[in-house]
Amino acid sequence: xxxxxxxxxxxxxxxxxxxxxxxxxxxxxxxxxxxxxxxxxxxxxxxxxxxxxxxxxxxxxxxxxxxxxxxxxxxxxxxxxxxxxxxxxxxxxxxxxxxxxxxxxxxxxxxxxxxxxxxxxxxxxxxxxxxxxxxxxxxxxx
Amino acid sequence: xxxxxxxxxxxxxxxxxxxxxxxxxxxxxxxxxxxxxxxxxxxxxxxxxxxxxxxxxxxxxxxxxxxxxxxxxxxxxxxxxxxxxxxxxxxxxxxxxxxxxxxxxxxxxxxxxxxxxxxxxxxxxxxxxxxxx
Numbered sequence: 420x421x422x423x424x425x426x427x428x429x430x431x432x433x434x435x436x437x438x439x440x441x442x443x444x445x446x447x448x449x450x451x452x453x454x455x456x457x458x459x460x461x462x463x464x465x466x467x468x469x470x471x472x473x474x475x476x477x478x479x480x481x482x483x484x485x486x487x488x489x490x491x492x493x494x495x496x497x498x499x500x501x502x503x504x505x506x507x508x509x510x511x512x513x514x515x516x517x518x519x520x521x522x523x524x525x526x527x528x529x530x531x532x533x534x535x536x537x538x539x540x541x542x543x544x545x546x547x548x549x550x551x552x553x554x555x556x557x558x559x560x561x
Numbered sequence: 562x563x564x565x566x567x568x569x570x571x572x573x574x575x576x577x578x579x580x581x582x583x584x585x586x587x588x589x590x591x592x593x594x595x596x597x598x599x600x601x602x603x604x605x606x607x608x609x610x611x612x613x614x615x616x617x618x619x620x621x622x623x624x625x626x627x628x629x630x631x632x633x634x635x636x637x638x639x640x641x642x643x644x645x646x647x648x649x650x651x652x653x654x655x656x657x658x659x660x661x662x663x664x665x666x667x668x669x670x671x672x673x674x675x676x677x678x679x680x681x682x683x684x685x686x687x688x689x690x691x692x693x694x
Contacts, residue, residue, distance in 0.1 A: 442579055449586055456593030465662055466615035467689035472678040528671035535610040535667035538692050542612035558675050
């Protein structure tokens, strides 16, 4: 009995001694994790324009109201059969939109048309006010 | 007597209080864990087309690159047109918030762009095309 009490008090005394936990190993781990996450943190800041591919081309073409911009494989851009300079696309869209504010927009790109042209046309359309929705891009049947 | 008292207090404050530093370190740790998005780079560098209206896309971290000779790269690997959808779905499952960012070279054909956009639409992920201001 006495020995037990003695051992218990010993234990208590020991517990008091080790009341302050040694934080060093935890700190080491936390620092290593911190450094890992700092190093792997890649703050990607990519700029872009939104686009979407509609389910089928028919839907786009049946909408007579929409402004259809065709980008041919040759690099030619046409709206209603009228060849337009890439820099004038924005002005054309603005004008057509003023005539018909409800008009939608469809970009039709030929198979061999350069991405630079497609993005240029999307950019022009966005500049002309088509910003809220992703601009539909479909394949142009040449 | 007084001297011994001063000595004892000095001894007591020998161990620096690490609690405030630990708090700061933990907050930094949590911040970096939360912001870590583990972006998987596409694997090739492309010449992006120019667009004045391009805006930063924070959530676009499924990167699909199209090289000037119309090769499609995802996650450091070249992908066949048939395999794009599976790759996009895999990356989207890993990161449900993520959107597709197509890094298309300005010289690439829109045909390839259409293929990637079609695959993204089938995988029900919204798409952006990378550009520079």
